[in-house]
Structure formats: C-alpha cells, structure tokens
Amino acid sequence: MRLDDIDTPALLLDLDAVEDNIASMQRLLAGSHVRLRPHFKTPKCPEVARMQLAAGAIGITVAKLGEAEVLADAGLGPILVANQVVGPQKLNRLMALLARKIDITVAVESEFNVRELAEAAREAGVRAGAVIEVDAGMRRCGTATPAETVRLARLLVEEGVNYRGVMGYEGHMYGQPDPIAREALIRDALELVRSHVEALNEAGLPPAMVSTSGTASVPIAASMPFVTELQAGTYIFNDLHNEAFIPGHFRFALTLLTTVIAVKERYAVADCGMKSLTNEFGPPVSVDGRIRAARLSEEHAILVGDGLADLRPGDRVELIPSHGDTTLNLHDVYFVRRGGEIVDTWPILAARRFR
Structure with missing residues (x-):
C-alpha cells in the first residue's frame, strides 16, 4: 500500500x-x-x-x-x-x-x-x-x-x-x-x-x-x-517539543498525514483538527518546515508559511506534532511505513487507557 x-x-x-x-x-x-x-x-x-x-x-x-x-x-x-x-x-x-x-x-x-x-x-x-x-x-x-x-x-x-x-x-x-x-x-x-x-x-x-x-x-x-x-x-x-531540548539525537518518527481541502490567499485549510492533532507545545510543522498549523479547530487546521504558494486542494501534507504523546492518544492505529510504502498497521492498544 x-x-x-x-x-x-x-x-x-x-x-x-x-x-x-x-x-x-x-x-x-x-x-x-x-x-x-x-x-x-x-x-x-x-x-x-x-x-x-x-x-x-x-x-x-x-x-x-x-x-x-x-x-x-x-x-x-x-x-x-x-x-x-x-x-x-x-x-x-x-x-x-x-x-x-x-x-x-x-x-x-x-x-x-x-x-x-x-x-x-x-x-x-x-x-x-x-x-x-x-x-x-x-x-x-x-x-x-x-x-x-x-x-x-x-x-x-x-x-x-x-x-x-x-x-x-x-x-x-x-x-x-x-x-x-x-x-x-x-x-x-x-x-x-x-x-x-x-x-x-x-x-x-x-x-x-x-x-x-x-x-x-x-x-x-x-x-x-x-x-x-x-x-x-x-x-x-x-517530537518538536523534545527536539528543542535535546536537538540532533533522534529522528522524527511520528507524523500526521492530512489532506488540503481549501486554499485561500493567505492560508490553506487541512482536514485535521483538535480531534486528531494536538498543539499544546506549539504549532505542528510540516516535515520540510515550510508549513505550520497556525490554528486548530475541531476538524480543521489553518495552514500558513512559505510553502503555502505550492499547495493545491487535494495535496497531502505530513505534520510533525509538537507533542506526540497526546496526538497519538487520539488515534487507534499506526500506519507503519518504510519510505513511501505502508508495510503494516499496528493498533495503539493503550490509547485513552487513562484509568
């Protein structure tokens, strides 16, 4: 896949x-x-x-x-x-x-x-x-x-x-x-x-x-x-928060794949929001660093940045969470990848196990 x-x-x-x-x-x-x-x-x-x-x-x-x-x-x-x-x-x-x-x-x-x-x-x-x-x-x-x-x-x-x-x-x-x-x-x-x-x-x-x-x-x-x-x-x-405190030691392994659903003059809109992504330690940022999620509502993310000019509706963007722990807790499965291939799906069995 x-x-x-x-x-x-x-x-x-x-x-x-x-x-x-x-x-x-x-x-x-x-x-x-x-x-x-x-x-x-x-x-x-x-x-x-x-x-x-x-x-x-x-x-x-x-x-x-x-x-x-x-x-x-x-x-x-x-x-x-x-x-x-x-x-x-x-x-x-x-x-x-x-x-x-x-x-x-x-x-x-x-x-x-x-x-x-x-x-x-x-x-x-x-x-x-x-x-x-x-x-x-x-x-x-x-x-x-x-x-x-x-x-x-x-x-x-x-x-x-x-x-x-x-x-x-x-x-x-x-x-x-x-x-x-x-x-x-x-x-x-x-x-x-x-x-x-x-x-x-x-x-x-x-x-x-x-x-x-x-x-x-x-x-x-x-x-x-x-x-x-x-x-x-x-x-x-x-994640972005951890990288700020111990830079250069670890790679970003967790990203959220989102789809651009609208492009405006000064911003774009993606199909993720607070129900799939968190931003308590700052805005999530694209893998290339040119786009950031400036604002999240329940089901929408407002994207801004230098990469905005390259976006079209239907494009995919990978966002690095500022805090991976709370983002992954919103999901039930990881899509496990090697390069551009999805090689497996792993259930996040302890998601929302807060008791």
Missing part, C-alpha cells in the same frame, strides 16, 4: 526512524552502568515496546494501570507503574495482575499508600512490590525529605511489601528554556534524589532501584553513579 492509498487524517509511523532512535539511545547509554526502562506513555503500542525490550530495555514504565494491563496481555514486562495506585477499584485491578504472576512494581509516596497497598495484597494473598517516589522538584507527588523516605521504606518492610527502591522525575526541567540553567536544574534535582538514596543507605535500606529521568536529561542522569535506570519515553518517536 502506498501513502496515497490512505484516507486522512492518518497517523504515520516511520519504522526506519524508530529503529534509528532505539540505536541512538543505546549509543547514549554506551559505557554507562544505567539501564533503560522506557516509558510506555509515548508508543502505547506493544509492538514498539517489544522492539525496545529486544534492544536491551530491562522493562517498561507506565503511568496508568490500563497501560499495564495492555502490556500484561501482550506478555511484556517487567512493569513499573510510575504513579500511585489509590482506591479499591484500582487496587483490585492491581491485585488481579499480581495474581497472574505479572512482575509489576508501583510507586508509593505516603503512609496511606503503603498501608492501603499492603492490606489489599494480604487480602488477595499476593506479594506487592513498590518504589518510593521522591519529589525531585516537580511539586507533584513524592516524599519531601530523606527522613520521610526512610520511614516509608521501613513501613514497606514491616507491612510485607517488597521494597524495591526509589524513583524521581525532574520533568520541571522542560519549563527552563535556557540550556545552562536547565542543566543546573537537572543536576540539582538528581542531587536531591541522591540525598534520599544516601539516607536509605545509612539506614540499612539500600535501594535496588533508583529510577529517574525523561529523554532530555538522559545524558546527565546516565553519568550519575547512584542512578540504576532511566524512564525516558519520548526518544522513541521524538
């Missing part, structure tokens, strides 16, 4: 670029002691996760139980849920996964989390595993002090939960546009995680896992002797 045979809007996945991005990440980690546990929030597709595991990843990170269930059904793991699992509905689902002998670890950040998790595990007759989330500066979830982390580690052991270590995410780095200030922020965040690790070591509770980092902080985090694994996810597809 050729690209021209596909109806639009359609999400294209360049398999050559995906393979190159996997290889590029392996080169970044070459000679490092850290391992990769890539985040499933980017591909949301078992076929991609299978490629990452085959290339040496030690497991997969997820944000939600729904994503973990997709991976479990595909026979993929081990799984780290880098989030708190709270409430009876979700705990019942977690216990069902553990009853299937799925190797799954969840994050805790409070005594409430630990006791609720431990009680559910006892009632289900299974052994749960947990890491303690440290607030590395995101001001989201996570323990605030090393002493608090040590208390939770002791409580996990007392309650019969398998204490596996700590995690922290320095995602607030993306709010700092200056590269020198951003590097300092990343290092400060990782040093904060280190202080928790040292406190655990001194308390006789050394963490087997110290899990950190998004794609843009990999080069720094991989050099930290106390970090054992990285949760980078965006690298696998790359």
